[in-house]
Amino acid sequence: MSRPDDHMDRFTEAWRRWAARPPLLPADAAARQVHCAIEVRRLHPRRPTVLAFAVTVVLAATLAVLLHTHAPSPTTVRPTVGSGVVVMWLDKSTPLYMNLERLRLEKGATP
Numbered sequence: 001m002s003r004p005d006d007h008m009d010r011f012t013e014a015w016r017r018w019a020a021r022p023p024l025l026p027a028d029a030a031a032r033q034v035h036c037a038i039e040v041r042r043l044h045p046r047r048p049t050v051l052a053f054a055v056t057v058v059l060a061a062t063l064a065v066l067l068h069t070h071a072p073s074p075t076t077v078r079p080t081v082g083s084g085v086v087v088m089w090l091d092k093s094t095p096l097y098m099n100l101e102r103l104r105l106e107k108g109a110t111p
Helices: 004-020 027-043 048-070
Strands: 085-091 094-099
Touching: none
Parallel strands: none
Antiparallel strands: 085 094
16 A cells, blocks of 8 residues: 555656756747747737637636546455445545444453
């Protein structure tokens, strides 16, 4: 079973590898592209219309993704559990077993 920190450790390592990559463009070329993009926006007369269209497209795409997203189905192999045990699936392959029965301890035993 994986620790909760494993996902964060993998993410951090992937982020470090990505950040260590050399840039795709030299700094002066990237600066020129940004400057040109800013100049084009200033000269564009229909900027509010284009912005409204872009916002509409992003909202529609977000809504489509949310409507088509569903909870992952648990794996088909399900262990049998006794009464008083609840199984809650945290994700597709991670069950969480919760024992809701009282502990039956013998005298002198510790939990």
